Amino acid sequence: MSELNLFLFVTNICVAVLCGALLPIVPFLTRQSFLFGVKVPPEAQKTDEAKALKRNYIAITAVGGAIALAALIWQYVAAPDYTIFTAMYFPFAIIAIQLAALAPSHRRALELKSRLGWNVAEITFADTKTSFTRGNLSAMPRFWYIISLLLVFASFAIALARYPALPDLVPTHWGFDMAPNAWRDKSLGVVLSAPIFNAVMVAFMCLTGILIEKAKLPNDHKEPARSFAQHKKYRRLMGHGMGFLTVALAALFLILSLQTVYVGFAAPFWLVLALGVVPCIPLCAVAIRAGQGGTLLKVVPAEEPAAGSGDMARDNAMSDDKLWALGLLYHNPDDPAYFVGNRFGGNIGFNYSRLPVKIGAAIFILSMVATYVWLTSLFAAML
Amino acid sequence: MLIKIDTYAEKPIYEQLRDNILLGIASGRLAENESLPSARNLAADLGVNFHTVNKAYDALRRDGYIVMDRRTTAIVAARKTGESVLSAGLAAKLSLCAAEAICDGVDESAFAKICVESYKKIKGGGIQ
Numbered sequence: 001m002s003e004l005n006l007f008l009f010v011t012n013i014c015v016a017v018l019c020g021a022l023l024p025i026v027p028f029l030t031r032q033s034f035l036f037g038v039k040v041p042p043e044a045q046k047t048d049e050a051k052a053l054k055r056n057y058i059a060i061t062a063v064g065g066a067i068a069l070a071a072l073i074w075q076y077v078a079a080p081d082y083t084i085f086t087a088m089y090f091p092f093a094i095i096a097i098q099l100a101a102l103a104p105s106h107r108r109a110l111e112l113k114s115r116l117g118w119n120v121a122e123i124t125f126a127d128t129k130t131s132f133t134r135g136n137l138s139a140m141p142r143f144w145y146i147i148s149l150l151l152v153f154a155s156f157a158i159a160l161a162r163y164p165a166l167p168d169l170v171p172t173h174w175g176f177d178m179a180p181n182a183w184r185d186k187s188l189g190v191v192l193s194a195p196i197f198n199a200v201m202v203a204f205m206c207l208t209g210i211l212i213e214k215a216k217l218p219n220d221h222k223e224p225a226r227s228f229a230q231h232k233k234y235r236r237l238m239g240h241g242m243g244f245l246t247v248a249l250a251a252l253f254l255i256l257s258l259q260t261v262y263v264g265f266a267a268p269f270w271l272v273l274a275l276g277v278v279p280c281i282p283l284c285a286v287a288i289r290a291g292q293g294g295t296l297l298k299v300v301p302a303e304e305p306a307a308g309s310g311d312m313a314r315d316n317a318m319s320d321d322k323l324w325a326l327g328l329l330y331h332n333p334d335d336p337a338y339f340v341g342n343r344f345g346g347n348i349g350f351n352y353s354r355l356p357v358k359i360g361a362a363i364f365i366l367s368m369v370a371t372y373v374w375l376t377s378l379f380a381a382m383l
Numbered sequence: 384m385l386i387k388i389d390t391y392a393e394k395p396i397y398e399q400l401r402d403n404i405l406l407g408i409a410s411g412r413l414a415e416n417e418s419l420p421s422a423r424n425l426a427a428d429l430g431v432n433f434h435t436v437n438k439a440y441d442a443l444r445r446d447g448y449i450v451m452d453r454r455t456t457a458i459v460a461a462r463k464t465g466e467s468v469l470s471a472g473l474a475a476k477l478s479l480c481a482a483e484a485i486c487d488g489v490d491e492s493a494f495a496k497i498c499v500e501s502y503k504k505i506k507g508g509g510i511q
Contacts, residue, residue, distance in 0.1 A: 126386045126428035128413065131420030216428055224385055320390070320430075337427035 005083040009076045012083070012090055016072055019094045020065030022288075023101070024058040026345050029291040031227075033120070033220045036102060037327015037344040038109040039320070040118040042222060049112050057101045064097035084379050088372065099326075102344060106326050113321075122320060125224040130232065139235065140213045144243025148202045151250040155195040155257040162261040163191055170260050178266040180259075194260060198253035205246040212238050215339035215348040217293035225301035227293070234294025241283035248279040292346045384412040388429055396431055400439035408448055408459055410508050419449065419457040 027035075032042035035050055036057070044050055068090075075086050112118065133139045163186075170190060171180030184190050213235060219227030252275040255267045290297050323332045327343035333353040342349045350357045384407040388399050407413035419425070422436040429436070440457050443449045449457045469477065484494045 122389060122391045124388050124390055124429045124431070126388075126420075126425055128384045128386065128407070128420055128425070131424045131428045132418055135420050135424035216430075224387070228385070332430060334432045335427065335430040336423055336433045337430065 002080065005076070005080045008083045008087045009072070009080075012072050012087055013069070015090060015094070016065065016069045020062070020069065023061040023065060023094075023098055027054050027057060029288065029296070029346055030344055031218055031220060031292045031295040034218065034327065034343045036105040036109040037324055038106065038113055039120050039343070040109070040113055041120055042220065044116075044118045047116070049116065053105055053108055053112075057105045060101035061097060064100060068093050068097065081383055085376070088375060102326055106344075110321065121221060123221050125219055125221070125228075127228045130228055134213055137210065137213055140209060141239045141243045144240070144247050145202070145206050145209065148205070148246045148250040151247070151254050152195065152199045152202055155198050155254045156192070159191050159195050159257055159261050163188070166191065166261060167263060171263065172260065174259065174266070176269060178269050178272070191260060194253050194257035198250055198257070201253065202246060202250055205242060205249070209239060209242045209246070211339050211348055212242060215341055216337045217341040218343060219293070220295075223301070226299060229299040229301040230294035230297045233297050233299055234290050237286045237290060238283070241279075241286050245279040245283055248275045251275055287346055290346070293341050386425075386429065388431065390431070397435045397438040397442070400429075400436060401442050404439070404443060405448060406505065408462070409505050412508070413459050415459055415461050417459045419459070421455065422457075
């Protein structure tokens with residue numbers, strides 16, 4: 001138990017340090033057209049008011065991160081058996097810190113926009129070629145998912161082929177030295193659990209890849225052609241990163257499946273660790289380096305001005321800011337899009353006016369609550 | 384081709400969209416037989432109602448600028464050549480344009496010159 005507590009504690013510390021480093025830089029990864037989720041002219045970012053707002057946000061997130069880190073250490077020293085609960089609930093503390101910093105910044109940005117006249121023309125853009133290729137997913141790097149599916153099929157085929165020859169007890173868990181430390185009675189459910197988990201994981205990763213391709217990303221209304229070129233590069237990089245991670249995880253579960261059906265076979269721990277962790281590094285690097293929807297990427301946009309008459313681009317005070325809560329929650333009944341890039345940070349969010357999104361969000365929240373209640377009672381009983 | 388829509392303009396969105404696509408076809412930025420995105424995908428990218436895009440596509444289809452393949456995919460129609468007469472609708476629009484030019488004091492030769500320059504500019508790939 002103490003070994004597990006130490007492992008969870010180290011994991012918590014890693015999450016805290018990573019989030020503590022990432023949260024304060026989020027405003028600098030966001031497109032210049034947005035200030036804490038409020039649409040503003042890019043020049044507004046250079047004003048003293050905007051800089052002060054960013055300094056305030058950094059201070060809140062930095063202090064919040066430091067308090068969270070201290071709380072983690074205090075909890076482990078004072079009550080190490082409760083580390084599992086900290087691991088479960090710590091992500092909510094991170095979300096709370098970000099919201100505590102974002103909510104007042106967003107409100108203040110709206111006030112500044114109104115007071116200083118940071119009005120922006122309510123223009124919306126689309127690129128016909130991008131819309132077409134995203135519609136039929138033709139630009140998605142499918143070969144990664146085909147390789148992953150082949151690995152899933154291989155894990156099923158090998159498990160089924162080996163099943164008759166397996167002993168009555170099969171290993172189901174391994175220690176850091178990769179020696180089995182848990183066994184269960186042989187059954188189809190036990191032997192196929194790794195392949196089934198592999199298939200579910202590949203399906204989930206494939207859906208994430210589709211989400212990256214389908215999501216509508218925010219653009220800069222002053223330089224739409226550059227924005228669309230950045231979106232294209234961003235989708236390509238993230239698509240390949242996600243595909244590579246999928247193949248690596250499918251290979252990892254194939255290895256775990258092989259360890260179950262070939263008693264005595266054990267892959268080296270470094271290989272398991274490498275397959276699980278290394279592919280995440282380029283993906284995280286791209287997400288940070290590219291910024292929101294690729295806003296920090298260097299691209300050469302097509303020399304093409306947007307069509308339409310020039311007099312359309314007049315600024316006005318009317319804004320679609322009201323469609324966004326905190327720049328994170330989008331609700332536009334007129335917009336048929338399901339997936340949209342958030343206005344704050346680089347994450348992809350949803351259009352909560354769509355019925356399937358509402359149903360999906362309800363199912364997600366209910367299943368999360370049920371899982372947390374169940375796990376909390378389970379671990380509390382083990383104390 | 385980039386499409387630009389002003390969601391708060393007095394001009395209806397479907398008309399702006401129709402004009403954008405028409406300019407794209409005339410300037411060659413949308414090539415003959417090029418597939419346009421589905422109405423749903425284009426509406427999602429522009430953040431406008433699906434029926435608005437459908438209405439613009441329908442107007443372009445009626446005028447013969449695009450054709451609908453099995454009612455799902457919009458394709459840029461082959462460009463007509465050798466026409467020497469304006470359609471009734473287009474002649475009416477040009478008459479109105481000429482009337483405004485006359486009222487604004489633009490003389491005949493200047494008006495003709497502006498018309499020819501505008502024609503050449505769009506055909507050469509430029510869009511105002």
